[in-house]
Amino acid sequence: LDLIRLWIPSSLQAYGGVSFFKMRVHLFFILLSLFSFAYAAKFFHFSDIHLDFQYNGKVSSDDRCHGPDDPQTKYNAVFGRYYCDCPQLLLTDTLQAMQRVEPHPDFLIFSGDMASHFPRKKQVAAFIKEVTNQIQAHFPQAPLFATPGNDDFPDNYIAKCNDPWYKTLHEIWAPWIPEPQKSNFYKGGYYSAVIQPRRSNRPVKIISINTILYSRKDEETEQNPDPCDQFQFLRHELHDAYQNDMPVYIVSHIAPGGNAYSQRATFHPEHFKKYAAIIREYPPAGQFFGHFHMDEFRVIYENDPVTPGQSMGRPQSAIMLAPSVTPYNGNNPGFRLLTSNTTHALLDYTQYYFDLRNANTRGYTEWTPAYTFTEAYHLPDLSPQTYHTLVNQLKGNAELYDLYSTFRTNLFSPNRHSYLCAIQHINPDVFMKCSDEKASDGLGCGDEL
Numbered sequence: 001l002d003l004i005r006l007w008i009p010s011s012l013q014a015y016g017g018v019s020f021f022k023m024r025v026h027l028f029f030i031l032l033s034l035f036s037f038a039y040a041a042k043f044f045h046f047s048d049i050h051l052d053f054q055y056n057g058k059v060s061s062d063d064r065c066h067g068p069d070d071p072q073t074k075y076n077a078v079f080g081r082y083y084c085d086c087p088q089l090l091l092t093d094t095l096q097a098m099q100r101v102e103p104h105p106d107f108l109i110f111s112g113d114m115a116s117h118f119p120r121k122k123q124v125a126a127f128i129k130e131v132t133n134q135i136q137a138h139f140p141q142a143p144l145f146a147t148p149g150n151d152d153f154p155d156n157y158i159a160k161c162n163d164p165w166y167k168t169l170h171e172i173w174a175p176w177i178p179e180p181q182k183s184n185f186y187k188g189g190y191y192s193a194v195i196q197p198r199r200s201n202r203p204v205k206i207i208s209i210n211t212i213l214y215s216r217k218d219e220e221t222e223q224n225p226d227p228c229d230q231f232q233f234l235r236h237e238l239h240d241a242y243q244n245d246m247p248v249y250i251v252s253h254i255a256p257g258g259n260a261y262s263q264r265a266t267f268h269p270e271h272f273k274k275y276a277a278i279i280r281e282y283p284p285a286g287q288f289f290g291h292f293h294m295d296e297f298r299v300i301y302e303n304d305p306v307t308p309g310q311s312m313g314r315p316q317s318a319i320m321l322a323p324s325v326t327p328y329n330g331n332n333p334g335f336r337l338l339t340s341n342t343t344h345a346l347l348d349y350t351q352y353y354f355d356l357r358n359a360n361t362r363g364y365t366e367w368t369p370a371y372t373f374t375e376a377y378h379l380p381d382l383s384p385q386t387y388h389t390l391v392n393q394l395k396g397n398a399e400l401y402d403l404y405s406t407f408r409t410n411l412f413s414p415n416r417h418s419y420l421c422a423i424q425h426i427n428p429d430v431f432m433k434c435s436d437e438k439a440s441d442g443l444g445c446g447d448e449l
Contacts, residue, residue, distance in 0.1 A: 039339035039347055041197035041204075042102055046094075046335035047111035047253075047290025048324035050151065051127050052085035052118070057360075064118060077360045080333065082412070085116045086326040091131065094325050094333060095138040097367040101352060102337055105142050106197035107206075108135065111290030111322055112149025112253030121154040125168050128152060132172050143176050147208045148189050149253040149291065150215065159212040160220060161188055161228040188213060188228025192237045194246070204247045204285070204344040207237050211254045211289075214271035222268050231274050238282035247285040247344035255289040255319050257298050266291075276300060283317045283384070285344050293324035293331055294408045295351060299387050315384035323351070323410050332356050332410035334370065338382075346382035348374045353410040370411055376403070 057077040058069040065077075065084035080090045098105075115127035135144055148169060150157045166189050170177060181191035189210035196203040212218060213227040221227040241248045256272050258265055265272065279287075279300050297320050302313035323334040333356065338349040350372045359365040373379070377393075377400075379386045394401045 040200035040202075040342040041106045041340045041344065043105050043107045043109060043197075043338055043340075044098055044102070044335060045109045045111070045288050045320070045322045045338055045349070046098075046325060047322040048113040048149065048293050048326055048328075049091060049094075049131055050085040050113055050116050050324070050326040050328060051091055051131050052087060052116040053123065053127070054116075054118070055080075055085060055087040057081065057087065066118070075360070077356075078363075079359045079365060080327050080356055081360075082327045082330050082356065085118070085328055086333075090325065090333060091134055093365050094335060095134055097352065097354075097365070098335055098337075099138055100367075105139065105337070106199075107143045107145060107195055108139060109206075109249070109251050109288050110135070110144060110146040111251060111288055112147045113151045113290065113324075114146075114149070115151045117151055117328065119151070124152065124154050125172070128169065129172050136175075143193070143195060144173070145176060145193065145206045145208055145251055146173055147251050147253055148210055148212065150212050150217070153212065157212060157215055157217040158220065159189065159210060159215075159218055159227075162186065184233060188230050188233075190228070190230050190233060200342055200344070202247070202342060202344065204249060204340075205237065205241045206249050206251060207234065207284075208251045209234060211252045211256075211267070214256075214267040214275065215254055216265060216268055221271075225270060226274070227271075231278065234275075235278050235282070238278065238284070242282050248282075249286045249288060249344070250284050251288050253289060254291045255287075255298055255321060256300075257319075259292070261292075273304075276304060279317050285340075286346050286382075287317060287319040288322065289319055290322050290324065292321055293326065293329040294321065295323040295334070295410065296321040296408060297387055297390075299384060299391060301388075315388040318382065318384045318387040320349075320382070323353075323408075327356055327412075330409065330412065332412045334410040348372060348382065351407070351410070355411070371407055376407070 052065070054066050056065055056067065056069065058073050059065045059067050060070055060073055061081050061083035063070070065081050078087070078089055079093065080087055114131040115124045119127060132144070132146070148159070152169070153159055154165060166186050169189065170182065170185050176193065177185055177191045178193050181193070185191045190208060192205055192207045194203050194205050209230060213221050213230060226232055238248060254266050256267050256275050267275065280302055297318055299315050300317045300319070302316050303311060305312055322336060323331060325333045325335065327333055332353045334351055334353040336349045336351040339347045341347055351370045352367050353370045354365040354367045373382065377390055379389060394404055
């Protein structure tokens with residue numbers, strides 16, 4: 001109130017104590033509203049759980065943590081092991097951590113791959129049903145907008161049009177797929193929904209598309225210019241939203257562009273061109289993908305240069321790739337909480353993680369913020385222009401790139417202990433022993449978690 005008094009000219013204060021008191025109270029609640037509702041929505045984005053019913057914490061990652069107990073394993077990695085899939089306990093612990101961070105999110109976005117990397121065909125539906133039931137049990141009031149990942153199909157990476165499998169998926173996700181969208185989902189596993197967050201007076205459209213149809217690993221769709229009519233659907237939904245001045249979030253699994261690790265493209269060439277053209281014509285307010293298991297992003301520009309170095313024009317849209325819950329790729333488990341304003345422009349996110357190695361040795365997890373985007377990078381928001389600025393900073397600042405690389409794996413340094421073993425022990429036998437033992441001082445390789 002003293003701060004408010006400083007903002008009001010002294011001549012206005014002279015009109016009387018009662019009137020001024022009313023003015024102060026009125027301004028106080030205005031300011032309280034401004035500070036309390038600086039954002040219009042809060043929602044979670046998480047991806048790639050890869051639940052594994054066969055997980056055994058007493059088996060090494062060499063065997064993908066499957067099979068009978070290994071007497072050489074020093075201890076039981078109950079929360080998961082690096083380079084293995086997600087045990088039941090990790091799934092439950094992650095959802096409980098999300099509850100503590102924000103018990104009442106406006107909605108949840110899941111970018112695909114609920115099933116293990118190694119399921120029998122008959123188990124895929126069971127994995128997806130269990131993950132979905134767990135999410136719904138922890139967040140009964142929050143809509144879940146999910147998309148199928150490549151491992152969510154009985155035949156990995158094989159997505160077909162009018163596949164009966166879509167009916168199986170629909171039975172599990174039906175509570176959040178509008179009835180008029182059922183035919184689209186049955187045709188190709190895609191749908192749209194409109195939601196209005198409780199703190200916003202403006203709705204946002206969620207479009208979930210099945211990009212497994214465009215994957216270079218799905219040879220059956222390569223010659224089809226528009227698999228399952230999904231491009232037609234996407235353009236129509238974006239055009240309709242544009243005509244009604246409605247913001248759009250796109251949810252999917254495999255992002256367009258390149259895989260920096262395999263040095264290969266993710267989409268078939270013609271499918272990439274069509275997707276990029278649609279996004280350039282109707283830029284969404286946000287794109288949420290997964291698949292790589294790492295914290296990354298992509299930027300789509302207004303031009304499509306033939307060679308690197310040519311002008312790309314203005315940034316049109318940014319793609320956010322969520323880190324995975326599973327530690328399968330040598331990463332700590334993670335999820336993120338995002339905020340948006342009244343127009344559903346993305347403001348910020350905080351990413352959460354826990355150190356898997358420490359959790360298994362201590363017997364409990366310590367979920368903490370890994371970073372908040374605007375604070376870590378000293379940038380204003382999550383707009384395409386901001387991500388363009390970050391790209392240029394990463395190219396010219398090695399220290400910043402090292403920070404980004406650390407965030408990519410949720411603060412896990414892959415093979416750090418193995419490197420230290422190799423540095424200290426030139427004898428191969430001693431090196432292997434160092435790699436197999438859990439170091440008490442943190443300098444040995446330790447039992448890979």
